[in-house]
Amino acid sequence: MHIHFTDQYHEGESLIHRLDPRVKVILTVTFILTVSLTPFGAFGSYVMLFALLMATAVSAHMAPIYLLKRSIIALPFALAAITLPFTVPGDTLATVPIFGGITISQAGTIRFVSILIKSWLSVQMAIILVTVTPFPAVLWALRALRLPSPLIAIVSLMYRYLFVLYEEATRLLRARAARSATVDGVRSGGSIVWRGQVAGRMAGSLMLRSFERSERIYNAMLARGYKGQLRTVAHSHLQTIDFLVGTVTVLILLTILLFARIW
Amino acid sequence: MNWYPFLTGLSAPQQLHIPDGFLSAPVAIIGWVLAVLTIAYALRQTREQLGERQIPLLGVLAAFIFAAQAINFPVAGGTSGHLLGGALAAIVLGPWAAVLVMTAVIALQGLLFQDGGLLVMGWNIINMGILTAFTGYLIYLAIKRIGGSEQRSILIGGAIGAWLSVEVGASATAIQLALSGTTPLNIGLPAMFGVHALIGIGEALITVGALALILRSRPDLLRQGEQAGGTASAAWVAGGLLISLIVAIFSFAASGSPDGLERVAEDHGFIGSALDPVYHILPDYTIPFIPNETVSGIVAVVLGTLVVFGVAMMIGRMIKTERAESHS
Amino acid sequence: MHHKIEVRNLEYTYPDGRKALHGVSFSIAPGEKVALVGPNGAGKSTLMLHLNGILEGKGSIHVAGLELSDKNMGQVRAAVGLVFQNPDDQLFSPTVFDDVAFGPLHMGLDEATVRRRVQDALAAVGMGEYIERNSHHLSIGEKKRIAIATVLSMQPEILVLDEPTAGLDPRARRQLINLLHELDMTMLVSTHDMPMVPELFERTLIMEGGKVVAAGCTCELLADQALLQQHGLEL
Numbered sequence: 162m163h164i165h166f167t168d169q170y171h172e173g174e175s176l177i178h179r180l181d182p183r184v185k186v187i188l189t190v191t192f193i194l195t196v197s198l199t200p201f202g203a204f205g206s207y208v209m210l211f212a213l214l215m216a217t218a219v220s221a222h223m224a225p226i227y228l229l230k231r232s233i234i235a236l237p238f239a240l241a242a243i244t245l246p247f248t249v250p251g252d253t254l255a256t257v258p259i260f261g262g263i264t265i266s267q268a269g270t271i272r273f274v275s276i277l278i279k280s281w282l283s284v285q286m287a288i289i290l291v292t293v294t295p296f297p298a299v300l301w302a303l304r305a306l307r308l309p310s311p312l313i314a315i316v317s318l319m320y321r322y323l324f325v326l327y328e329e330a331t332r333l334l335r336a337r338a339a340r341s342a343t344v345d346g347v348r349s350g351g352s353i354v355w356r357g358q359v360a361g362r363m364a365g366s367l368m369l370r371s372f373e374r375s376e377r378i379y380n381a382m383l384a385r386g387y388k389g390q391l392r393t394v395a396h397s398h399l400q401t402i403d404f405l406v407g408t409v410t411v412l413i414l415l416t417i418l419l420f421a422r423i424w
Numbered sequence: 425m426n427w428y429p430f431l432t433g434l435s436a437p438q439q440l441h442i443p444d445g446f447l448s449a450p451v452a453i454i455g456w457v458l459a460v461l462t463i464a465y466a467l468r469q470t471r472e473q474l475g476e477r478q479i480p481l482l483g484v485l486a487a488f489i490f491a492a493q494a495i496n497f498p499v500a501g502g503t504s505g506h507l508l509g510g511a512l513a514a515i516v517l518g519p520w521a522a523v524l525v526m527t528a529v530i531a532l533q534g535l536l537f538q539d540g541g542l543l544v545m546g547w548n549i550i551n552m553g554i555l556t557a558f559t560g561y562l563i564y565l566a567i568k569r570i571g572g573s574e575q576r577s578i579l580i581g582g583a584i585g586a587w588l589s590v591e592v593g594a595s596a597t598a599i600q601l602a603l604s605g606t607t608p609l610n611i612g613l614p615a616m617f618g619v620h621a622l623i624g625i626g627e628a629l630i631t632v633g634a635l636a637l638i639l640r641s642r643p644d645l646l647r648q649g650e651q652a653g654g655t656a657s658a659a660w661v662a663g664g665l666l667i668s669l670i671v672a673i674f675s676f677a678a679s680g681s682p683d684g685l686e687r688v689a690e691d692h693g694f695i696g697s698a699l700d701p702v703y704h705i706l707p708d709y710t711i712p713f714i715p716n717e718t719v720s721g722i723v724a725v726v727l728g729t730l731v732v733f734g735v736a737m738m739i740g741r742m743i744k745t746e747r748a749e750s751h752s
Numbered sequence: 753m754h755h756k757i758e759v760r761n762l763e764y765t766y767p768d769g770r771k772a773l774h775g776v777s778f779s780i781a782p783g784e785k786v787a788l789v790g791p792n793g794a795g796k797s798t799l800m801l802h803l804n805g806i807l808e809g810k811g812s813i814h815v816a817g818l819e820l821s822d823k824n825m826g827q828v829r830a831a832v833g834l835v836f837q838n839p840d841d842q843l844f845s846p847t848v849f850d851d852v853a854f855g856p857l858h859m860g861l862d863e864a865t866v867r868r869r870v871q872d873a874l875a876a877v878g879m880g881e882y883i884e885r886n887s888h889h890l891s892i893g894e895k896k897r898i899a900i901a902t903v904l905s906m907q908p909e910i911l912v913l914d915e916p917t918a919g920l921d922p923r924a925r926r927q928l929i930n931l932l933h934e935l936d937m938t939m940l941v942s943t944h945d946m947p948m949v950p951e952l953f954e955r956t957l958i959m960e961g962g963k964v965v966a967a968g969c970t971c972e973l974l975a976d977q978a979l980l981q982q983h984g985l986e987l
Binding site: 189193205244245277283284294296312314317320321322349350358361362364365374376378382387388389391 | 446490625626
Binding site: 349 | 804
């Protein structure tokens with residue numbers, strides 16, 4: 162898995178950083194929804210959306226290269242769409258001379274490329290969101306936007322202990338590696354089933370320790386008066402700039418969408 | 425066409441986290457509706473079962489699942505087996521707690537690491553968190569009921585439950601991709617099913633290894649998971665979701681066309697005409713940017729699923745009341 | 753069999769950019785027992801993780817006659833037994849037998865040999881009767897000894913231990929020190945337990961800030977109050 166435990170959040174004082182986290186979450190989702198509703202082949206709109214994206218990144222003092230590098234994460238899934246140039250009916254774009262001639266259709270290719278572009282645009286906006294907003298603020302925003310607070314509390318606690326447990330898992334893996342030796346002339350590694358079992362036991366022992374840790378945490382919470390609810394204070398208050406940026410962005414997105422539909 | 429098998433093998437991603445852009449907006453929104461309903465119910469159920477422990481237990485166990493997904497083992501030629509964890513979580517914690525744990529993991533992965541998109545997160549939660557948990561749990565229970573409570577049936581139930589949970593999750597993903605017109609079902613479904621049959625073996629091995637260790641050291645934990653209430657309603661809800669998916673498969677199975685929802689809505693034009701009265705009640709009712717046929721299709725699927733869900737909830741509640749009465 | 757360690761100019765930078773080791777060099781002769789001391793964050797654990805190839809840095813490392821490279825990792829791990837600080841991270845099998853057998857099983861040895869090795873390793877640490885026990889319920893002292901056994905069963909030439917007496921009560925600590933005394937192997941042991949150092953180790957390395965700042969005969973080093981104070985050490 163791709164874990165970058167160096168914080169996703171990059172501190173900054175830009176306009177974007179200072180926006181209310183609720184506005185940032187809503188705008189990110191609206192952007193992704195707009196991308197989703199933009200039809201296939203609307204390349205003009207894709208360019209405009211990209212421009213909006215870059216404008217946001219630049220005003221957040223983010224290096225576009227950073228965005229580019231991290232957006233590669235969605236790439237492997239492109240496989241799922243790879244059949245489109247071959248299966249969507251339409252005008253033939255080209256023919257590949259294997260298996261008796263496979264046709265590549267224009268419509269299919271446009272759809273395939275569109276999906277890749279849309280996916281790429283969406284993931285970049287999602288990256289910007291967590292780069293300019295500390296994760297606890299994102300969670301607070303979700304809670305303020307009426308997501309159920311026990312669920313947010315669970316994610317919060319998970320976030321707190323994420324690194325701790327991930328480290329434990331890493332140490333288990335290192336301990337296993339330290340005992341994964343070979344001898345000349347003998348086949349090593351055991352059978353797949355054995356290796357799977359060992360991995361399972363590692364997971365099982367980590368799970369047991371997690372149960373015990375959760376008990377200790379529960380007791381610590383009780384000792385501080387916990388009665389089942391985790392309370393927080395407001396992270397931020399809406400200001401004029403939030404309404405301004407929010408409205409302007411939504412209008413821009415609507416315009417791009419209308420343009421795509423009418424064009 | 426005889427090159428289909430070649431395409432089939434190529435088009436199956438190994439990870440089930442769908443990024444944004446690969447599912448259409450209507451499909452994505454349906455996923456969110458279903459996920460939200462299930463999560464809301466899970467929150468209620470676990471609050472009843474666990475009380476104040478709900479947050480510390482599920483929070484730490486969500487961190488565990490996240491970390492445990494990093495525990496892998498070499499299989500062959502550079503690939504490795506790994507854990508998704510839905511079945512394991514459900515067997516040890518009960519299905520509703522598992523839904524919340526997996527939701528937390530998937531939400532964090534999507535939000536913080538962009539593993540999986542935001543609009544499509546509803547389906548990601550369903551595929552990797554809800555379907556896996558329910559499948560694993562119900563198979564495990566079924567095999568235990570048949571085989572008795574000895575270690576062997578627990579481990580076999582866990583193994584088959586874990587393997588099947590991955591297959592169900594993968595198949596559901598293929599269906600959503602087909603409905604969105606991203607991957608034709610007759611290529612995507614066999615591809616996902618096939619690739620994940622192998623990946624599911626890794627899931628099964630790790631799940632069994634974990635269960636074996638837990639059984640040895642803390643068998644009381646496993647008993648807790650089974651007694652986690654809501655089994656009956658879980659069965660009905662799971663049944664409901666599965667039936668909806670099966671109906672979707674049969675609706676689309678014949679259609680090798682990549683146009684998914686739109687095409688089928690046209691084919692089954694009768695759905696559109698049945699909904700004509702709706703359009704009369706709300707004249708000029710069109711959602712901009714979405715053709716009427718698609719609206720019919722969407723409304724049909726949503727209504728159908730909600731009906732099955734609603735029936736499932738009602739039956740679940742009836743069973744619970746009956747049980748409560750017969751115990752008092 | 754060479755039983756020795758030789759490290760030259762080892763440098764290591766974490767993925768997040770922090771430099772942990774700034775050119776570490778030292779050597780350990782066959783059969784020598786050497787203590788590695790220094791404040792937290794000096795890089796002791798990081799250094800140890802290089803000795804069996806779990807971390808890879810720049811510089812050269814020779815252990816037991818092998819120069820560490822991607823190709824001979826399996827043999828290196830058979831020759832260098834690394835025992836971590838937290839036994840919970842190393843005991844991940846249902847029974848003590850399974851944990852101690854893991855190493856030999858991975859090496860592909862036959863069942864009879866594996867059984868023999870497990871028995872010998874447990875006997876060496878004085879935990880022979882625990883062979884069928886579940887490690888989850890044991891005391892930390894018992895776990896630490898079993899963790900050592902999990903590595904001894906591979907019959908390594910060199911033993912590397914990270915803070916073996918940390919967290920032990922006086923009795924368990926005494927048992928562990930006696931155990932280390934009895935094991936006739938080349939050893940590198942990192943520790944904060946200063947009283948243990950002159951008891952077991954002829955030579956001592958002092959590390960701070962990712963470098964070896966002093967190396968020499970234990971009695972000399974520990975007599976140098978100024979040196980100890982400078983690096984946050986006390987007897």
